Amino acid sequence: MDTRSRSFIYLSSFLFFVAITTWFVLPTKYHYDEHYATESKPAFSAPKQNVWAELTEVEAEQIYDFVYAQRPELNLVRRPKSALENSIYILETLRPNKSDAVPYLFDDGDVPQRWAKAVLALNVDDTPSLVYHAVGPLPISKESQILPLTFPFNSGRNDVKSEIKDYQAIIEFGDSLGQSISDITQELLGATVNPNSEDGLLCLPRPSRVATGGLVLWFQFFRPGLGSGGRTLLPQGIYVKVNATSLDQNDWTAGPFFYNGVIYDDVEDFRVAIKNSALKKTPPNLDGSWTDTENFDAKPDGRELPPPISVQPYGARYKVDKKEKYVSWFGFEFYITTAQATGLTLYDIRFKGERVIYELGLQEAMAHYAGDDPMAGGQEFLDTFFGMGKNMYELLPGYDCPAYADYMDTHYHMAHETHELPNSICVFEYTADHLLSRHTAQYSVTASRNTYLIVRSTSTVGNYDYAIDYIFYMDGAIEVKVRASGYIFAAFYRSNKTEGEDEYGHRIGEAVSSSVHDHVINFKADLDVAGPTNDMVRLALEPLTKSYDWDQPEVKERNTMHLVEYGVNEETGLDWPKNSGEFFIVYNSEERNAWGQRRGYRITSGTGMGSTPHLTIENSTTLGDSARWAEHDIWVLRQKDTEPRSADPLNYLAPIDPIINFNAMADHESLEHGAPDTTYDGDLVVYFNLGSHHIPHSGDVPNTLMHTSGSSVMFIPHNFHDRDPSRESVQGVRLQIDGKKYGGGFRGQEEDARADLRSRGEKKPKANYFGATYEESMKLPLEAFEPDLEKGYKTKKHEVTDLNFNGSAAGVWMVD
Structure with a gap:
């Protein structure tokens, strides 16, 4: 494929995954061929239909035929050969409004009507334009219509014109x-x-x-x-x-x-x-x-042996309905869907039957550069324009995800073709290299394994691969994490010495320099903490000087600290506080735990390379109004059906006058509710940013490393439960190092009364296990250690995203 045509993204056909049967031995309970490979799992089904699911190929074909028939005056063609011809560029699900989905999910209401979103590439007054339409209800019938899709866009229009005529x-x-x-x-x-x-x-x-x-x-x-x-x-x-x-x-x-x-x-x-x-x-x-990204010839000490790996010899402990893309694991339940621009989104996340988050998903991924040359000096990317979803390529078993992971295929509809993306989502359970909790007492030591569930995809947009994780912990915490790898977009290194030669990066090669840039990756979290009526507060830990009667007369005033709560009473943007001196907490306005405390979830910058960032550049000349969400770390807004997203992929073509302007969403409306003079019901949405201030250095050559680029935000239960719920699910051991009854023994239990506790058969066990343990050895195939990727990887060829103007999205004809 000619390099200059790489912007036209197509995927090849794929081969089916084939297992091999070379046996190895590991300590577990069953023989692989008796359990791991052949034992049928109990049927598992989602409790409700996935109302956010992507269009099927049958639905897409019906919609294509319907639009051709309904709009003959547009002279739509299936295979446009020039920018003067009109075509249907994109088809995908128009996700139902929350106000329609919630009655179905929680009140046994009717299934929301199913509609599609169609993006038509039209030549309007000799200018390529991309125009949004709604088609439905589905399936196509006499009641179906094609209508201008305007309500999600606060610009007052449903189209974007492109200056890229050809x-x-x-x-x-x-x-x-x-x-x-x-x-x-x-x-x-x-x-x-x-x-x-x-x-x-x-x-x-x-x-x-x-x-x-x-x-x-x-x-x-x-x-x-x-x-x-x-x-x-x-x-x-x-x-x-x-x-x-x-x-x-x-x-x-x-x-x-x-x-x-x-x-x-x-x-x-x-x-x-x-x-x-x-x-x-x-x-x-x-x-x-x-x-080169690899060195096949180096032989440092230790490389002659393979690294340790994780296995799952008893099979999965989570359950997946792949048809509805529904997952259940230790109290967590949620639906998965995808979109061409944004990739994975999770819906209706519950923990132990309680509502936590209605919607959690990517909105936009921005990279903004700086430099003193004409390329780096004005360069930025809004990656949903290139397609974070349609560039979710196949994951490598045993590398991207453990060999035992469950994989899901996705697909999208573009230019009258359905494109399959095999094994582009993986789901797996993993045990960390650190404990969830532990404690050493005088006569015992207790350790609880830290096991969590991950839903992962990787989007490759041009030079960068973004691995996106949604991580679920046994205490009800949820983490969203992004790691990046790939080639930096470097600058040319000029050999003349200047005062500012290190002003925009470092020299990293004979004639190449790094380019400083910000990655700001925006996500939406529509929180419904124990229900939709929520409030957000800033719980601050502040220094205090105060007198206490019990201190007198020795200490007249004591320098100490205390908690001060500040309500977030209007739509606003917030930055992570200095010294982590504030907690951002979303509380349920009506529900309290057994101790009378408001039930909430804390939002905090999570694991990775420091606090997640916002854009350094102020009032970006290049971005205009296309990415105002990047100007703060976290935002809180009212939930509105008319504001389903913080951004649109076509903002890239019209940055000065974008089709969605986030400033018009975050317009300081009141978040106070319950008074007679307000219609706001307390349903709020949080937008938060991941990413990094990336100053590439010599260690970024040839590729940026994922452990130095990771960032995350966590949602952590805060008085949401009465006690730590992970105690019910976690696996671990209590090792009795002395037979004493108290002080680290088993309180109130006589020595003989502990004989029925789980052990390895001792009459008076010293090691007492909670949760299952491995009891016998078993056989595992080589495939469980090192999958045969020559047989098991389906994709024949990836089309590379060109990070210049994407021709197809600019409204020009497609090139085979």
């Missing part, structure tokens, strides 16, 4: 431009642009500079990085400005040129400087083994 023409112009200055590129870079050669230079535009009234682009040269896909590590030092504001490509002009910190007015000025040695040459940024 993406292919832009790419072809870059090829032509590069060939026209082949003498310059050969002299300075040692290579030329050649579309017919796999190792020729690429001349590609910066993705973010879209100007009202037409395009003004900066092109930069890159080496393709064929050995490893590391093109973003291989920028070259020549930049060209192109005025593409005219509709006629023949009127486009190239220049000025930028090289080694100097601007040249036009190509002849540039050539003269080269001929007269009036410029200082910089070394070209050459590909080589330094961009």
Whole structure:
């Protein structure tokens, strides 16, 4: 596939996973062939229909036919061959309003009507436009309609126009431009642009500079990085400005040129400087083994042995209804669905039958760069535009997820095709390398294993892979975690010394520099803590100087600390407090635990590389109003059916006037409820950000490492229960190190009364286990240790996302 066509994303067909049967021995209870592989699991079904599920292929075909029949005046074609032809670009589920879903989930109401969202790529007044429509109810019948979809967008419109009239023409112009200055590129870079050669230079535009009234682009040269896909590590030092504001490509002009910190007015000025040695040459940024992501030849001590792994010899303890994508595990229950732009979303999360979160899912993933060259200086990405869902590629068994994980396929509908994504979601239980709790007493020691459930997907958008985890703990805590890996988008390193040479990054190679950038990844959590009527407070731990009667006369005043509660009474953005001196807690306004305390969940920055960030840049020139959610760490808003998302993927095409402006959502409406003069019922939504301030260094070459890029936010029960509920589910041991009855023994129990406690057969056990233990050895196949990926990986080929303008999303024709 030509590198210049990589923006058109397609997936290949896939092979079925095949197990092998080479046996190994591990200590557990059953033989693998008697239990692990062949024992049938009890049937498990979701209690309700998954009303958020993606469209089936049958539904999609019906919708395509219906729209063609209902809108003949649009002359829709299945396979557009030019930007002048209209087509149906995207079909997916229009998720039901919460006000329609909740009666079905909790009050035995009717199943919400099922509708689809259709994005039509239309040529309107010679301008490509993407227009949202609603189609339904489904299945298609005489009552079905196609209507403008407007209610989710606060811009007052349901379309986005694109200044990118012809993406292919832009790419072809870059090829032509590069060939026209082949003498310059050969002299300075040692290579030329050649579309017919796999190792020729690429001349590609910066993705973010879209100007009202037409395009003004900066092109930069890159080496393709064929050995490893590391093109973003291989920028070259020549930049060209192109005025593409005219509709006629023949009127486009190239220049000025930028090289080694100097601007040249036009190509002849540039050539003269080269001929007269009036410029200082910089070394070209050459590909080589330094961009390879693996080393097959190194043999450090220990590499001759495989690493430890986790196994699940008795089978899964969680239950999955794969048809409805419903999961149950130790009190947690929830539904899974996906979308092309945002990937995974979880719905109706309950713990031990109690409502916790109605909706939890990704909204947008933004990366914003800074630099003193024309590429890095204005570069940003809003990755849902490229498709966090349709780039959820197949997970590697035994690597992305344990070999024993359960895998789910997903699919999406684009350009009149249904695309299957095999094994793109995994679900598994895992035991951490640290305990959930432990205590050593005088005569005993107790240890409780820390086992949790993970739902994982990985989205590969251009140069970066984002692994997204939803993690569930036995105490009712929920964690959302993102880790990133892949190639950084580097900058060219200029060899002339300047005062600010380390102002935007570090030199990390012969002719390459890192580019400082912020990752801000936005999620929505529609909290229903013990029900929908909730309040948010800031519970602050503050210093205090106070006199106490019992201190007198020795201490007149005592310096101490106390708790002070501040209500969050209006829609607002908050930042994580200094010294972690505040707790952000969402309480149920009406429900209390056995001790009279309000039942709540605390929201806190979780595990990873420090506190989760917000955007450093203030009033970004490039982003405009397209990502105002990135300006604070966490937001609290009223829940509204008309505000289902904080962002839209098409904001990328219209950043100054986006189709969803978050500022119009977070508009300081009151969060007080219950008074006669308000219709607000206390149903609130939290938007929170993950990510990092990424200052890439030499350790990011060739790839950023996941353990240095992880960030998370946790939702932790806060007086939600009467006691720690994990005691009912956790596995562990109490080791009696002395036979004393008290002080760490078994309070109130005589020695002989403990004989029925779980042990390994001793009459008077010393080790007393709570939960099951492994009792006998069993056989496991080699596949449980190291899956055969040559047989078990279905995907034949991945299409690589081009991080330039995505041609299909810009409303141009599709290229096979």
